[in-house]
Amino acid sequence: MPELPEVEVVRRGLVSWVRGRTITHVEVVDRRSIRRHALGPEDFTGNLEGARVLDVVRRGKFLWLPLADTPAGDTPAADRPPVPAVALMAHLGMSGQLLMQDTAVPDEKHLKVRLRLSPAAGMPDQLRFVDQRIFGGLFLTSLIPTEDGGPGGLAELPLPLIAEEASHIARDPLDPDFSFDAFYRRLRARKTGLKRALLDQGLISGIGNIYADEALWKARLHYARPTDTLRRSEALRVLDAARDVMTDALAAGGTSFDSLYVNVNGASGYFDRSLNAYGREGQHCKRCAAAGLASTMRRDQFMNRSSYTCPVCQPRPRNGRW
Incomplete structure (x- = not known):
């Protein structure tokens, strides 16, 4: 998709x-x-x-x-x-x-x-x-x-x-009229897991499964972190991470895993070569490896899909229920 x-x-x-x-x-x-x-x-x-x-x-x-x-x-x-x-x-x-x-x-x-x-x-x-x-x-x-x-x-x-x-969907992180204050208030009121919130198009639009995993990895946050415990600085960190990841993907022409996604000229994107989390089950975490730490990316079942995290730099919260 x-x-x-x-x-x-x-x-x-x-x-x-x-x-x-x-x-x-x-x-x-x-x-x-x-x-x-x-x-x-x-x-x-x-x-x-x-x-x-x-x-x-x-x-x-x-x-x-x-x-x-x-x-x-x-x-x-x-x-x-x-x-x-x-x-x-x-x-x-x-x-x-x-x-x-x-x-x-x-x-x-x-x-x-x-x-x-x-x-x-x-x-x-x-x-x-x-x-x-x-x-x-x-x-x-x-x-x-x-x-x-x-x-x-x-x-x-x-x-x-x-x-x-x-008309039912919220603004996305790249929209100049996106309001972080309104997003944070609604995020804290959700009382759900962080990734579930990021995938909720009524709260924030445009973040799908791939970029949610990438943004959470970049922000060092686990997908099951309860939103009602999220500090303002953490919410800003994950939002900035989502913007950075999607901006990088735009520069690369998008993420393509096969020939079905192409732009108007018929050319595929190549951001998949830069993915840090998604699809990297069993591989070393790039950030931990650079710091001399041994960690292996894991995959969890999530909402009939998959979530990819590093157990070292994205530890699962003790009260994570999602």
Whole structure:
């Protein structure tokens, strides 16, 4: 499952290719990939064709393209910019890819939806949604005002609007409008394990299993640490660690364990080569080894997944119940 850095890599790539361009034609190759659009393929294509992409927005792992009816040749007055009411939502699922391709490039084996875009110098003219496992999909959604009045998510032109399906999730650590004070108050009130809290998208979004393990390792905290015992300095430490880990992953293009995650140019990330905790069961802890200590990374079952920790520099708390 792509995590926040992977989705942000896709967002940044899409912005430079699709922003300001008009969707001229839509081809639904596999109806299963628009199953979340309840009104069906005809409504899906009818609402997209002729719409102009205003931006690409991300909150947590959610990604959407706000749309306007203003034709590409029209220039709205400076004091009356178009205010989008709908957006194209992209859910990548386990294997979804958004690829920019020229018409001359042969179709990918698992092509599901093709969007043709208005011409732009030196840019591909198709946005293709490819999905091998078909857990992802595209659909149209309404944009609604944000609860706090701030931007809906990370974008080039921040607007106080958010895709309705994403309105229930909290801001993520890379969001400029993220409030540490509000996060800490809610964290302390949770009375749960620290990793469970980090994975709670209603508390803080965008941190998945891989980056939670990496952030906790970097912060020297165990996943079972009760949140109601967490000091402010410790909460800040794990939040800073999550930011650092995800920023490093962004610089590396994301974390890829196979060919299913790629950015808009089809290139995989390589942050997995820099992982310190996740997937390292039975290997030496890098930090302890550097300090001359002998310790071996362990794996525990956690919420039908796995958690990787060092028993020396991330000791399990005596009162850890999660």
